[in-house]
Amino acid sequence: MDTNVIFQTAAKLLKDRLDTDKDGQMELTEISSALFGLFSNDKGKVDLASLVNNMKGGDMRSLAESWLGDGPNKSIETSQLGQLFGNDKIAEFAKKLGISPDSATAGLAEAVPVVVD
DSSP states (O other): OOHHHHHHHHHHHHHHHOOOOOOOOOOOOHHHHHHHHHOOOOOOOOOOOHHHHHHHHHHHHHHHHHHHSOOOOOOOHHHHHHHHOOOOHHHHHHHHOOHHHHHHHHHHHHHHHHHHH
16 A cells, blocks of 8 residues: 555544644644654655564564454554654654644554554
8 A cells, every 4th residue: 555545544543633622733744744754764764564573573563463464453552652663753743743742642552553554
């Protein structure tokens, strides 16, 4: 599947989760761009395979397998998001959207499994 489609789907999920007052201040293009930055490697490329391989090599193996399998996706804890992406990238993601890192991780906990799945 095209990564643009994946990020648009995740952006819609995040918009619903994060724009709680429904004032429309969060734009899908901004969310998609922030997601792209979060999921990009140091070369500016989205590399989901490396992300999943890193999960499988660590204590998040069962998460990765649930996201890639046919059954329901297991939930990711906010602390695991920090391990997966790094707290600095999550803070940058939050800053781009004008939200707190705590709000960002709460929304990402729902969106990340959708992106990987």
